[in-house]
Amino acid sequence: MLRSMDEAIRYIEEKKIERKKKLEDLNIYVCVGTGCAAKGSIKVYEELRRIFKENNVKANLQKLEEKEERVRKTGCCGRCSSGPWVIVMPYGYFYSEVKPEDVKEIYEETILKGRPVERLLFTDPATGERVERLEDAKFYKVQSFYIMEDIGKCECDSIDDYMGRGGYLSFIKVLKEGNPDNVIKTIKDSGLRGRGGAGFPTGVKWEITKNSRGDKKFVVCNGDEGDPGAFMNRTLLERDPHAVLEGMLIAAYTIGAQKGYAYIRAEYPVAVEMFRKAIEDAKRLGLIGENILGTGFSFDIEIKEGAGAFVCGEETALLASIEGKRGVPRPRPPYPAQAGLWGYPTLINNVETYANVPKIIRDGAENYRKRGVPNSPGTKMFSVTGPVKLTGIIEVEFGTTLRQIVYEICGGLTGDNEFKAVQIGGPSGACLSEAFLDLPLDYDSLKSAGAMVGSGGIVVLSKKACMVEVARFFLDFTKRESCGKCIPCREGLMQAYRILERFTQGKGTYEDLENLEFLAGLIKTASACGLGQTAPNPILSTLRLFRDEYIAHIEGICPSGMCTAFKRYVINPELCKGCGLCARFCPQNAISGERGKPYVIDQEKCAKCGVCVEKCKFKAIEIR
Structure with missing residues (x-):
């Protein structure tokens, strides 16, 4: 339990030294984010721990205490489809698609001899070459990591590791200065805009909530990420939960809130688990609770798991859900900043918005504005899906173009696919054609094009898409x-x-x-x-x-050929052997004929299911 700000600062300085030693010594980081976990990373993590325990590793490196854990959990590295990821420090060897049976080879070659396992090194699709370190891959080189700094080298479940990166110093700085108005000025000067979709100025929202009268005030984190193909918030909660928590603490002190809620959908069990542990660890050290660090400021926080209703991403519907009511929106005004949870002033921000706050306090508004563009400063996390060579989570400065994302970061389209459009902003976003490839991605530019940043989902579409x-x-x-x-x-x-x-x-x-x-x-x-x-x-x-x-x-044509209603299944009489196999399996009885003679498909009855194509051994059925 840390009882004063000075004690907390000393503790953080100790953790900085410890973390520096970790990165210089033998330590293995295993991604346990949802994407890697789904492909078996937990088994890889457990196998690494087992082999370390059994062999009591003695490498020719700076020694840690015998009781010190050397296998550590890290969060998403952005390339979920290539997981599970394993990063071995101090070499920085970056292994992809690791299986439990690969662990022995990693131990024998890398842990004992310091050599990379060539076959496990990440193959950069942009060049086709294997790279030893994460930062050598083009996918990572052209990004701008700010919210996702220390990617692959931070422990997602360790408050000590977060403090070793300078975590909670921004919160302590705010407590020491004791000037909420100055915090609001810094956030306003930074130009930070809400990352949940609308892009409302964050400092303005904080100021309205602070100035609203109420016996109680609440801080709410909106982690109800419901867009198909979007997983930025989940990734951030899994890889750096303390950054989000520190942002909430700074917000709570600034507006005078006593209670906070993190609204995270129950479909994100790893994110819920990581954030719950972050809260427990912060309470253990006295960063949450009564009389925090002896300042007289008290704040508590709890997690509310959402049931997965997309509409609960809307502020007032989310508040209704927290109150135990049906998640439906209510008319505004009054806005939540004036009358939110149970009628009290409530500040609601997105996961990514809160994660920006400690860094802005740390770096200052002027330094923060060096990234991005004047009306949309900073960086933004996007999830990219579709027929591109590299999919996953990326972080870029506002002002980056779609062309840079699709062709430089993601390596262009796969195979014979040709670019047609992107769908940006989630299910409520817009589709932009090739003419918009050089459009800067920022709130105002996208709005002028009839689109929006939204939560940050980008779906790349090829010319095969209708x-x-x-x-x-x-x-x-x-x-x-x-x-x-x-x-x-x-x-x-x-x-x-x-x-x-x-x-x-x-x-x-x-x-x-x-x-x-x-x-x-x-x-x-x-x-x-x-x-x-x-x-x-x-x-x-x-x-x-x-x-x-x-x-x-x-006019009766689907240019992409995607819509099945426009397809015609026709039997080529020159190839048909009259075996009747297609007719036997047709669920609509749409195929008729005599054995030994060409069969015919009744187009009125045909459901275009394709079963006949699968069953025909002579490739006699053509799709026109």
């Missing part, structure tokens, strides 16, 4: 996630979805096209909350930039 189907896919998600409270969202999204379905089924008309555009605009204007107001974005952006594909569907 943009009408893409719009239908995302609208299917948002209409199912609608809380149903307001008619424009509840009924409008369903009607828009049915129109899109008609297009993908080959039944769309020019009247449907006109109605779809009108309906999307109406939903955007009349919906009560952000879910409904942004849900039509995939429709509006594809109508604006890919209208020709909608027209092609009306």
Whole structure:
């Protein structure tokens, strides 16, 4: 238990020295984030610990205490599809796709002899060459790590390691100065904008909450990341939970809050576990609780696990869920900063927003603004998915272009895929065509293009993708996630979805096209909350930039060939042997004929399931 600020500072300085020694000595970091854990990293971690214990390693390196653990847990390195990751210090050897059976070789070659295991080194898809160290791969070279600093070399479950990186010094600095107004000025001067999607100025929100009158005040962390393909918040909570926690503590002191809630969806069990441990460790050291570090400031925090409702990403719906009510939005004003949890002023920020705060206090507003662009300073984490060579989590400065992300960081598209578009901003984001590849990624530039940063999801689409189907896919998600409270969202999204379905089924008309555009605009204007107001974005952006594909569907063609309704399964009579195997397995009884003679497919009955293609041994069935 740390009882004073001076005692805490001395403790942190000791941890800095200890951490420096760790990185200079023999230590192995194993990624235990969700992506790597799903591929067996926990077994790799346990096998490494077992082999160390059994062999009582004596390497010719600076010695740690015998009781010191040498196998350590680290968080996501960004390249989830290539995990499990193992990084061996002090060499920095960067191993990918490690299996438990590889551990013995790592022990014998790297631990005992200091040599890399060549076959396990990460192969950089950008060059096709193996790299020894993480920082040598192009994927990492062209990023700007700030929130994700010390990637691959920090312990995700250790408060001592976080303090060894200077953690909690920003909180202590704020407590020592005892000037909440100065903190708000620093955050405002930094230009930090909310990373949850809307990009509202963080310092302004803090100031409003601080100045709101109330016997109680609350701080809430919004970790309800519900966008398909987005996992930035989960990654950050798993790899650096104390950074988020310290940001919440600084916010609580600044606005005068006594209680905090971290709202994390239950679908993120590793994130919940890491953040819960972070809270417990901070309480053990006296950084959370009564009379923190002898300053008279008291603050407690607890985790609220969300049930996975996308609408609970909206502030007021999230607050209703914490209160134990159904997660539905309420009209604003009053805003949560004025009347939030149980009617008291409540500050709500996103996971990534809070993680920026300690670094801004540490570096100062002026240094923070050196990154990014004037109206969107700093960096942003994005998750990139789709047919690109490298997918996963990236961190770049605001102002980085889509072209740099797709072709420099992610290595371009795979195989014979050609770039067509990106869908950015989650299911409520917009689709941008090739013409926008050089658009700077920042709040204002994206808004001018009819898109938004959102939570940071980027889905790369190739020319094999049907943009009408893409719009239908995302609208299917948002209409199912609608809380149903307001008619424009509840009924409008369903009607828009049915129109899109008609297009993908080959039944769309020019009247449907006109109605779809009108309906999307109406939903955007009349919906009560952000879910409904942004849900039509995939429709509006594809109508604006890919209208020709909608027209092609009306004319009976899906240019990408993705929509099955436009496909025709035809039996080539010259190749058909008349065996009848296709007819026997057809679930619709759409194939008829006589044995020994070519069979025929009834196009009216055909469900285009493709079973006949799979069963035909002579490749006689063609898709036209």
